[in-house]
Amino acid sequence: MFQLNAPPLDLTMEDCQLFLDGQKVRHQVRLLAEMAPVLQEENALRDMDKGSPAYFMYDNAYPESQQGGLRYDLTTIPSGSLGREYWKTMGHYHALLPRGVAYPEIYQVLFGEAIFLLQHRSVDDGVDEALALRAKKGDHLWIPPAWGHLSINPGASPLVLCDLISPLCHADYSVYIEKRGGIFRILQDGTFELNPHYGQEVQLDICDAAEADAIDRLTKSSPLSQDMVDFLLSGEHILSRYLQEPDLFRPLTEAAAE
Numbered sequence: 001m002f003q004l005n006a007p008p009l010d011l012t013m014e015d016c017q018l019f020l021d022g023q024k025v026r027h028q029v030r031l032l033a034e035m036a037p038v039l040q041e042e043n044a045l046r047d048m049d050k051g052s053p054a055y056f057m058y059d060n061a062y063p064e065s066q067q068g069g070l071r072y073d074l075t076t077i078p079s080g081s082l083g084r085e086y087w088k089t090m091g092h093y094h095a096l097l098p099r100g101v102a103y104p105e106i107y108q109v110l111f112g113e114a115i116f117l118l119q120h121r122s123v124d125d126g127v128d129e130a131l132a133l134r135a136k137k138g139d140h141l142w143i144p145p146a147w148g149h150l151s152i153n154p155g156a157s158p159l160v161l162c163d164l165i166s167p168l169c170h171a172d173y174s175v176y177i178e179k180r181g182g183i184f185r186i187l188q189d190g191t192f193e194l195n196p197h198y199g200q201e202v203q204l205d206i207c208d209a210a211e212a213d214a215i216d217r218l219t220k221s222s223p224l225s226q227d228m229v230d231f232l233l234s235g236e237h238i239l240s241r242y243l244q245e246p247d248l249f250r251p252l253t254e255a256a257a258e
Helices: 032-038 063-068 174-178 212-218 226-232 238-244 246-253
Strands: 002-006 009-014 017-020 028-031 053-058 071-077 085-088 105-111 114-121 127-135 140-143 147-153 159-165 184-186 192-194 204-208
Touching: 002 105, 017 053, 017 071, 028 032, 032 053, 032 174, 063 071, 063 238, 063 246, 071 147, 071 238, 085 184, 105 246, 114 184, 127 184, 127 212, 140 212, 140 226, 147 159, 147 174, 159 238, 159 246, 192 204, 204 212, 212 226, 226 246, 238 246
Parallel strands: 127 204
Antiparallel strands: 002 009, 009 017, 028 053, 053 071, 071 159, 085 147, 105 140, 105 159, 114 127, 114 147, 184 192
16 A cells, blocks of 8 residues: 655555545546557557556545645556557546637646647647656646647556646546557657657657756746746646635636647
């Protein structure tokens, strides 16, 4: 059993399931069978129990967080491989609201290490930028509205993520299902493979999430306040700071144009 440092929550993890004060946290499960459409190899799950969990999602894990208008979620992702790929989430864009805008999101690594694969949706629904952001325990990641994203566990231990997001934000998985994943796939030999189902060439830039340059690139069309940039570089726990200073996170409640 792993002890997680996630104040004000007393969280532990066993077999990728989370316990709060010793009680199992209510969760949803993404099954391996649901991952089949986004994997590089169609037979990657051939020798696996497709009814087994691919990863666990803990939506609204701290209901008090919604008093400030945001939802606090947790995700646990096992280590290992799905065919030649590292274990990962399905990937999604944030669905547009009727007025053509979407919400941003903020992530933090609570345990393990992650690679976040982000892709910027172009005006013709293609991809014009792609980033692979390496993150370790404590690192934050700002997800702007027009960036599709998936989370990858390249480590030997489970990966635990938390995020803050508007409860009005909904995930759109359709592009990732149609194209069999993100525009790049990260393979267990350490290489990044272009996904041919997108039918286009895009350069992949690789950097650390906890770098000012990465934040500047992601927010160049909608700059953040210096206070928020400082927080993203601080390693401070999201939930603890949010409960102390909810106004800092006001940009997460404001839908932005694509």
